[in-house]
Amino acid sequence: MSLESPPKILNVRTIATSRLFEIEAVDLCFSNGVEMVFERLKGNAAGAVLVVPITPQQEVVLIREYACGTERYELGLPKGRIEDGEACLIAANRELMEEAGFGAERLAYLAELTSAPTYSGQRTHVVIVTDLYSARLAGDEPEPMDVVLWPLADIDRLALEGHCSEARSIAALYMARACLATPSGPTWTIHAKENIHE
């Protein structure tokens, strides 16, 4: 029922902004006549990219960085905003170079994740990458990040023991492992090695 008659968006207005965030109020009218005002965070148009880098030893490359939201260091996959006009796989390689000091020659788009979609329009594109090589790009990080290798076979322990708490990283790791285990596997794109040494 509801799928066939989604609510009508009567009005959208920005009610608060900061450097990073934009909050919108949305007037909705549902098919049963109920009208409600929702608030949501506007996501950036291009979305974010989350990278699942796999070594030849079947380890995942994780980074540990200070998270201001939870006020502690968090272990998770390399990630960041896709810049305007930047292709998703290019963004994946850039973030991997900035945060972990690796480039990748084989990349495959996996899936799009949302985060609390009732309240947020943010979309995160998950990319699996392999055939890693050393390459570091300067990012805007305030301090170097620790790089941690974790066996892909052992992600249950990573998640269930709380070594990683970030929902997108945990979801992407399980999904990548499942996709890599299918007979067809991911659909790889080959990128030439970039000579970057900053």
Add this chain to the structure above:
Amino acid sequence: MSLESPPKILNVRTIATSRLFEIEAVDLCFSNGVEMVFERLKGNAAGAVLVVPITPQQEVVLIREYACGTERYELGLPKGRIEDGEACLIAANRELMEEAGFGAERLAYLAELTSAPTYSGQRTHVVIVTDLYSARLAGDEPEPMDVVLWPLADIDRLALEGHCSEARSIAALYMARACLATPSGPTWTIHAKENIHE
């Protein structure tokens, strides 16, 4: 290095608020002397609860609701804010009754998830529940939600084919399946059946 000397929080101030959101600016000084201003969303103190309800047939109870952030219907686990002073397992049962029309007699706390912890202090507590019975509580939903049963054995397809995109739901489903498959399993708490028929 960084783990042993986390950044100092020099100042926290609220820079924007709305009915649902509060944005803070945080002045940080890292151990290498770098000072930066971060912005973050303040999470509600009690956090949110995400419920993994499992039927005797090893199906997961999912709900489909309109998500204002992505402007489409999204399939995911029942979830909601924990109210001030409310115990986590009580909140899990309340949200399950409001959104899916079930109560649960056996509940187990699984883990805490974060969402984009660099930018958000939100914490989501994951609870596995079984021994379901019919019980509906009126919630604040604008229209009834569709309830969808999905085989726990088939969550790869749920996630990889994009039927569910919400990172916390996908992470929680895989973690619950992994925990249920361990010899010790979850640590269950028994709640008496509540007689609720609204």
